[in-house]
Amino acid sequence: MRRTIYDEDHEAFRESVKEFLDRSVRPHLEDYQEAHALPREFWVEAGKQGLLGLEVPEEYGGTEAGDYRFNAVLTEELAKVNMSLPSCLGIHADIVAPYLVHLTTEEQRKRWLPDFCAGQLLTAIGMTEPSGGSDLAALKTTAVRDGDGWVLNGSKTFITNGYSADLVVVAARTAPEKKARGITLFGVRSDSAGFSRGRKLDKVGQDESDTAELAFEDVRLRDDDIIGELDNGFIHMMQWLPQERLGSAITNLAHARQILDETIGYAQQRQAFGKPIGTFQHNQFLLAELVTQVEVTQAYVDQCVVAHAAGELTAIDAAKAKWWTAQVQNDVLDHCVQVHGGYGYMNEYRVARAWRDARVTKIWAGSNEIMKMLIGRDLGL
Numbered sequence: 001m002r003r004t005i006y007d008e009d010h011e012a013f014r015e016s017v018k019e020f021l022d023r024s025v026r027p028h029l030e031d032y033q034e035a036h037a038l039p040r041e042f043w044v045e046a047g048k049q050g051l052l053g054l055e056v057p058e059e060y061g062g063t064e065a066g067d068y069r070f071n072a073v074l075t076e077e078l079a080k081v082n083m084s085l086p087s088c089l090g091i092h093a094d095i096v097a098p099y100l101v102h103l104t105t106e107e108q109r110k111r112w113l114p115d116f117c118a119g120q121l122l123t124a125i126g127m128t129e130p131s132g133g134s135d136l137a138a139l140k141t142t143a144v145r146d147g148d149g150w151v152l153n154g155s156k157t158f159i160t161n162g163y164s165a166d167l168v169v170v171a172a173r174t175a176p177e178k179k180a181r182g183i184t185l186f187g188v189r190s191d192s193a194g195f196s197r198g199r200k201l202d203k204v205g206q207d208e209s210d211t212a213e214l215a216f217e218d219v220r221l222r223d224d225d226i227i228g229e230l231d232n233g234f235i236h237m238m239q240w241l242p243q244e245r246l247g248s249a250i251t252n253l254a255h256a257r258q259i260l261d262e263t264i265g266y267a268q269q270r271q272a273f274g275k276p277i278g279t280f281q282h283n284q285f286l287l288a289e290l291v292t293q294v295e296v297t298q299a300y301v302d303q304c305v306v307a308h309a310a311g312e313l314t315a316i317d318a319a320k321a322k323w324w325t326a327q328v329q330n331d332v333l334d335h336c337v338q339v340h341g342g343y344g345y346m347n348e349y350r351v352a353r354a355w356r357d358a359r360v361t362k363i364w365a366g367s368n369e370i371m372k373m374l375i376g377r378d379l380g381l
């Protein structure tokens with residue numbers, strides 16, 4: 001079905017992103033996998049291309065478009081390559097960016113954003129801790145007042161870009177008695193004394209992304225490292241979660257669509273019993289159902305993109321998009337593996353890696369259960 005949410009400018013931008021990916025990224029995908037990380041050159045090239053500053057005003061080195069549909073186009077094109085790219089780049093340019101643009105002081109924007117846009121200051125966000133991620137309000141990392149500064153102690157885990165980040169937005173407890181209302185966000189430089197990282201975590205999929213544990217031992221911070229308002233970090237995180245969830249939904253669907261398209265091509269070529277496997281009625285019906293599922297889902301996600309571009313996307317609608325697309329993606333990719341037969345289980349086949357890469361989407365950025373809990377609460381249940 002023809003999509004109507006993008007105009008000529010968005011499509012021209014899409015072409016420039018594709019050209020960048022073909023030129024600077026696709027030739028190096030095997031290297032990224034082996035390194036279990038995206039190299040700094042990737043970030044610098046993406047910065048030169050203007051892809052890191054879509055949320056950032058020009059005066060701070062950005063290419064602010066003022067239209068979320070450009071972010072959506074970028075996310076779609078990255079997801080067509082693999083899941084790691086929209087995850088890593090999305091954390092930096094789509095998830096951390098709003099915190100640094102909208103919650104910061106003029107001095108902080110000047111300090112952080114030009115290098116952020118140039119790929120010289122790579123960022124991550126540290127919410128999840130070893131003791132739990134779903135119950136964010138229960139986090140244990142503390143920042144305690146000491147003279148005119150703060151002392152940070154605790155740890156974070158599963159942090160995307162955590163191994164290579166220069167600046168981590170860290171959620172820490174500043175007022176123990178106030179629970180959710182006693183959490184503050186800090187910009188913590190990874191070269192601070194007392195900041196350390198564990199090994200790169202060994203994940204089931206997404207080999208190209210670095211995911212790390214972070215530890216803070218008496219890390220000294222200043223008042224001007226606080227992002228947003230003191231004790232208001234939980235509210236700040238809730239405020240920007242719809243964009244994170246929508247980004248996840250766009251990724252889920254674009255990735256699933258791409259692999260499904262490739263699977264349809266495979267079903268047309270692969271022969272069994274003297275004919276293409278796609279012509280067996282079971283496979284024909286299966287692929288018809290999957291295409292329908294994906295296209296109907298696209299209509300909902302597109303409406304979410306339009307709503308978000310207009311500043312109207314609710315946290316609940318974003319939660320629906322996030323869990324539903326994660327489920328659709330996992331269902332679709334599991335069938336795609338099946339259609340590929342034994343080759344679908346070989347890591348050298350893209351469909352196998354895509355299937356591994358996708359599993360986490362029902363867990364991260366708020367699990368499917370947590371999304372349903374939020375939707376259920378909204379129903380008054």
Ligand SMILES: Cc1cc2nc3c(=O)[nH]c(=O)nc-3n(C[C@H](O)[C@H](O)[C@H](O)COP(=O)(O)OP(=O)(O)OC[C@H]3O[C@@H](n4cnc5c(N)ncnc54)[C@H](O)[C@@H]3O)c2cc1C
Nearest residue numbers: 125126127128132133134158159160363364365366367369
């Ligand atoms: C590859 C990867 C990258 C990640 N990147 C980041 C990152 O960059 N920054 C960051 O901060 N975090 C990141 N995360 C963490 C991720 O957001 C958490 O894993 C997620 O929020 C779940 O938290 P948890 O793992 O502690 O599971 P838990 O909170 O322990 O939950 C375990 C299970 O219990 C279920 N559950 C929990 N509470 C309820 C409830 N009330 N009702 C029903 N079921 C419930 C959950 O749905 C889940 O199935 C990443 C995780 C992964 C795997």
